[in-house]
Amino acid sequence: MKNPSQYHIQKRKDGRYAVTVMHKGKRQTVYGRTKKETLEKLTKVVKEIQYAKIHNLQNFSASSTTLSAWATECVETYSKQYVRGNTYYAYKNIINRHLGELGEKRLADITNLMIQNHLSSLRNKDTGEKLSHKMLVGIRNFISLMFNYAIQNRILNYNPVQGVKLPKQPYQPARALTVEEQKRLETAARESERLLMFAIILDLYTGLRKGELLGLQWTDINFAKGCISITKQLARHHSKDDSSHPYILDIVPPKTEASIRKVYMINDLKNELLSYREKSIAWKEAHGYQHSEEDFLFFSRKNTPIEPRRFHQYYQELLEIAEIEDATFHTLRHTFATRCLEAGIDIVTVSKLLGHADSRVTANTYSHLLPEYHKKEIKKISKLFRI
Numbered sequence: 001m002k003n004p005s006q007y008h009i010q011k012r013k014d015g016r017y018a019v020t021v022m023h024k025g026k027r028q029t030v031y032g033r034t035k036k037e038t039l040e041k042l043t044k045v046v047k048e049i050q051y052a053k054i055h056n057l058q059n060f061s062a063s064s065t066t067l068s069a070w071a072t073e074c075v076e077t078y079s080k081q082y083v084r085g086n087t088y089y090a091y092k093n094i095i096n097r098h099l100g101e102l103g104e105k106r107l108a109d110i111t112n113l114m115i116q117n118h119l120s121s122l123r124n125k126d127t128g129e130k131l132s133h134k135m136l137v138g139i140r141n142f143i144s145l146m147f148n149y150a151i152q153n154r155i156l157n158y159n160p161v162q163g164v165k166l167p168k169q170p171y172q173p174a175r176a177l178t179v180e181e182q183k184r185l186e187t188a189a190r191e192s193e194r195l196l197m198f199a200i201i202l203d204l205y206t207g208l209r210k211g212e213l214l215g216l217q218w219t220d221i222n223f224a225k226g227c228i229s230i231t232k233q234l235a236r237h238h239s240k241d242d243s244s245h246p247y248i249l250d251i252v253p254p255k256t257e258a259s260i261r262k263v264y265m266i267n268d269l270k271n272e273l274l275s276y277r278e279k280s281i282a283w284k285e286a287h288g289y290q291h292s293e294e295d296f297l298f299f300s301r302k303n304t305p306i307e308p309r310r311f312h313q314y315y316q317e318l319l320e321i322a323e324i325e326d327a328t329f330h331t332l333r334h335t336f337a338t339r340c341l342e343a344g345i346d347i348v349t350v351s352k353l354l355g356h357a358d359s360r361v362t363a364n365t366y367s368h369l370l371p372e373y374h375k376k377e378i379k380k381i382s383k384l385f386r387i
Contacts, residue, residue, distance in 0.1 A: 009038050021045055062155045067110060067146065068103035071095050074149045085237035085248070094142050098122060098131075107150055112160045115143060119166065133169035140164055173368040175331050176338035177324070184322040194314055195283060196298045196306060198276045200332065205269045207336030207354055210329050211235055212259070214306060215251055216297045218277070226270045227262045230254060230355065236308045249305055259355035337362070341369050
């Protein structure tokens, strides 16, 4: 079920406006004298359909409904129209792969201890290894959400997930490239036959997330001020609809509000970006494409946004050339932050550059670097000391 804003209201030849709503294979047409009136009527119809779907959930019984059946119904009713495709797919993956015997239990029979034991026993079905802490948190939160929906629909009056504990995640310092590794990677990127490998250089000196980097258009670059506006990101979604194309590329808002920011470039980077722009335009002209300021900075041979998985493949090839191991693309972001802290840039500024919502996130991520940073900072007050 789509949101009202996702429907296309058309003006008819008789001057009225109309829009069609499909529900359970039946067609319903909403009419109005104005577009605003039609939208108001459409909103009312959509709410009525949504209320009917939620009311149907109240027919479920805690004494006869299994967790898997309830979760499946809730995901289709609540989640499908509101969450992104990747989240919808992740929910379905949890139901199909990670509920196991717990999913066959009736809602009324599931206890806190059952959930605790189930999460403790979960292992990757393909490798047999314990699931990551992040995955366990996701599964626990999903199960909790399903029980909250049961409470909301008056099927249960408590959530048995409350109080479930997960093992603490061991601290692992963020991996950043050494200065020598960074130099080798920059050399490999500049010498690459693939023009778009300049993206690696740009990321090493801006710390953008991969989606933010690949979502950049030339309209986001202000060469006069030497800054990049981060207002969106390119995302690769699982499609929520059954189709021959299970994945779609889409431009979506950044991760958080704090991710909307301006990142300033050093002059050398700005000049190299200008050079890359000239080379990009020349390539397009040579291949029959007309350049537009709406174009993406990093594009495919069809002058379309580069597919993130294809870009990741190119990045992996570059790592092999540079003889670098154990470096995800996110390592470039950590490298940028590390170089900033090593240069003495304060933690709050680094946090803003990275688009973190809270500087404590930055401090926790790079806590292994902070003692040396604190040592440098404390020296600033040495001149105040007098014997």
